[in-house]
Amino acid sequence: MQDTTLIVKDSAGWKRQLSRAVRDPLELCRRLALDESLLPGAKGGHALFETCVPEAFLARITPADASDPLLRQVLPLSEETRAVSGFIDDPLEEAEQRPARGLIHKYHGRVLLIASPTCAVNCRYCFRRHFPYADNAPSRAQWLEALDYLRDDDSIREAIFSGGDPLAANDKQLAWLVDELEGIAHIKRLRIHTRLPVVIPDRVDDALLAWLSATRLQTVMVLHINHANEIDAAVVNACARLQKAGVTILNQSVILRGVNDSVAALEALSERLFEARILPYYLHVLDPVAGAAHFDVSDDEARELVDKLRERLPGFLMPRLVREIPGAPSKTPL
Numbered sequence: 001m002q003d004t005t006l007i008v009k010d011s012a013g014w015k016r017q018l019s020r021a022v023r024d025p026l027e028l029c030r031r032l033a034l035d036e037s038l039l040p041g042a043k044g045g046h047a048l049f050e051t052c053v054p055e056a057f058l059a060r061i062t063p064a065d066a067s068d069p070l071l072r073q074v075l076p077l078s079e080e081t082r083a084v085s086g087f088i089d090d091p092l093e094e095a096e097q098r099p100a101r102g103l104i105h106k107y108h109g110r111v112l113l114i115a116s117p118t119c120a121v122n123c124r125y126c127f128r129r130h131f132p133y134a135d136n137a138p139s140r141a142q143w144l145e146a147l148d149y150l151r152d153d154d155s156i157r158e159a160i161f162s163g164g165d166p167l168a169a170n171d172k173q174l175a176w177l178v179d180e181l182e183g184i185a186h187i188k189r190l191r192i193h194t195r196l197p198v199v200i201p202d203r204v205d206d207a208l209l210a211w212l213s214a215t216r217l218q219t220v221m222v223l224h225i226n227h228a229n230e231i232d233a234a235v236v237n238a239c240a241r242l243q244k245a246g247v248t249i250l251n252q253s254v255i256l257r258g259v260n261d262s263v264a265a266l267e268a269l270s271e272r273l274f275e276a277r278i279l280p281y282y283l284h285v286l287d288p289v290a291g292a293a294h295f296d297v298s299d300d301e302a303r304e305l306v307d308k309l310r311e312r313l314p315g316f317l318m319p320r321l322v323r324e325i326p327g328a329p330s331k332t333p334l
């Protein structure tokens, strides 16, 4: 149990933890006692997409094991520098989908707001690894424009905070946005797509819980967890605090070679998620982004894994296997 002084210290703590994240591939390799042969590749990958691993996530990685499923998600590898045909910079063609700065409207009834251009961890397989982040941090005036867009379209019932990682933004900024959304009568739900409660569980602090529990909007959080080992006691505790504030928590994963490409790993993930009272939502196949081809699992193999998984889990612990196809009106079930 935490005493009060510790809670006060922690509530200022997530930003400090983020600013102290390991951002040097050499330090990452040293800290985890990895073989030196990995270093040149790590530097090559890092030059394309910078390394970022907060301590709280690093602590869940087994040292001296290059095949650790959490390490593989964050350690740059030489494979990233290899061009593979079909793997491109903007596989989702999102550059074309922006009616206003910071806003992506692709699906009926819900709109994605890029609430923060940065993340708390840089996932090597991320489809946004070539995303022009710097161009997409809207100013206050641009937010007002995006909000006008939402106000003018009463088919929009749900606002989705995305990024980057929206919870990398300040609570003051987020609370302002939520307040503005609450003023739009047809908006019923707020969804937050975030990895922060997983990589820095102290992000779920009093300031976050204050605006989350105060809003009239129904709130859904979609976490991003790919392996059971990501869920330690601190993550379970962070989720319990969110749930107590009325937040429904779901999880989406990406099927990744060498991370969770087995029935056993996917089964353990669903079981562990439910222990934290999180329900599996989507299992995405990899978007074909340049630099991530070594994570690819074919659609056929993914389907086969999920068919076997279905024989082992109750229906409510089965994620839906989907692909994102540019121009499609929803995620496409496989």
Ligand SMILES: *Cc1c(COP(=O)(O)O)cnc(C)c1O
Pocket: 104, 105, 106, 107, 110, 111, 112, 160, 330, 331
């Ligand atoms: C994935 C996504 C959504 C949410 O889709 P759901 O099927 O409702 O989870 C909304 N907008 C965009 C642009 C998306 O990529």
Ligand code: SF4
Pocket: 118, 119, 120, 121, 122, 123, 126, 127, 128, 163, 164, 165, 195, 224
């Ligand atoms: S947290 Fe999400 S958006 Fe950020 S790098 Fe990881 S997968 Fe990409």
